[in-house]
Amino acid sequence: MADFFEVVRSQRACRAFAPEPLSDELVELLLEAATHAPSAENRQPWVFVVVRDERRRALIAELARRAWDGGGRAQASGRLTSGLLADVEGGIGGGFATAPVVVVVCGDTGLGDGRVLPASVFPAVQNLLLAATASGLGSALTTLPLAFSDELSQALGLPDALRPMAVVPLGRPARPLRSPRRQPVSAKAHRERYGAGW
């Protein structure tokens, strides 16, 4: 049994994974959690493609690397702390590809147009990440490979109606994850009107 608030407070992006595989039962437990997220009109417009094949995982990692080299690094380097930048570099340089499972979460445009899909798909992604944390796994919400959506869709045989929206590596963390760093509620909340503070 995992305490809900402890899970929430310890969730953190993992960028280096141990090689041990994940059982089908475990992956299914995480996906079941994902499917319990809310969605507009309960239409459940999510589709999960679970990738274990080494070559396909390497291809997805390669798309992330190309997006990073092609502009992601330049954009991030002015904004990330040097520690976080090194962590991300390490993930893209190889850590990402070490995850034994990569889940590509897609939105079904037949069940919701592009305007409403994010509100109905990212809550499911968050459930997936939290369930991974609750199960002692590392995970991350990545979108870099989506810079090459067409290639990703082709590799996964996605029909035109499906839009890949998040790429989530899963596996045992290679090293213990540190605590997440967040600004306090008082920096982000306001009473009644913006500017009133908390």
Place this chain on the structure above:
Amino acid sequence: MADFFEVVRSQRACRAFAPEPLSDELVELLLEAATHAPSAENRQPWVFVVVRDERRRALIAELARRAWDGGGRAQASGRLTSGLLADVEGGIGGGFATAPVVVVVCGDTGLGDGRVLPASVFPAVQNLLLAATASGLGSALTTLPLAFSDELSQALGLPDALRPMAVVPLGRPARPLRSPRRQPVSAKAHRERYGAGW
């Protein structure tokens, strides 16, 4: 202590609330959970406006009702079961306004452009909903009032850089919530390539 998987499996939209108020401590606990969601580059582009004032809550509920009358109902009525449609009607007809707290979750376009904001804001919204469930509260992810974003922004004094993205009523449920209904993982997951099934 709330078991993580039990919280996830029991989360469900609440559309009628008991009038008892929520303490600041409880609201802050929920917002703290929200701030522990991941975001692109850990930029934390969320802002929460916590509305308790009765007139302001009534105005937000009125925006939802106008959006429903102005097209939401027509769109939904062909797609929702009669039970769910009646539940939503009840929520919009009055249940929404009974929530003692309404949290408007905004995305800060100064910390992420419109393309990346949803992936960085809806996970925080989902944490907020789950934390409410873990605390015995009802909640819902609504977007209907956003059909009148300008009026909502004005009522909350939002600067131009803030985009309201979700409206979350919070409170004790007026009646026990039923279990959520979801399609099984096997209907939504594929191995390696779309079409392969689970």
